[in-house]
Amino acid sequence: MANHKSAIKRIRSNDAKRIRNRYQAKTVRNAVKVLRGTTDKNEASTRLPKVIAMLDKLAKKNVIHKNKASNLKSKLMRKVLSL
DSSP: OOOSHHHHHHHHHHHHHHHHHHHHHHHHHHHHHHHHHOOOHHHHHHHHHHHHHHHHHHHHTTSSOHHHHHHHHHHHHHHHHHO
């Protein structure tokens, strides 16, 4: 256990950030899964910008790696164009 007051505060803030990051990452994973399962081109094209914005936000905050976000965006765009 931490002995310093600042270390205790750091542990508390890290836990809060970890929970927030896990929630946001899970939300994006679910949105990507729904977009991949969509068969209607109109619905997919309306969902795509929202999912891309979510991925960009996670990459900006270093929740996911920027290359992973880029790869996911590329694959999703190809999927929507192929519908």
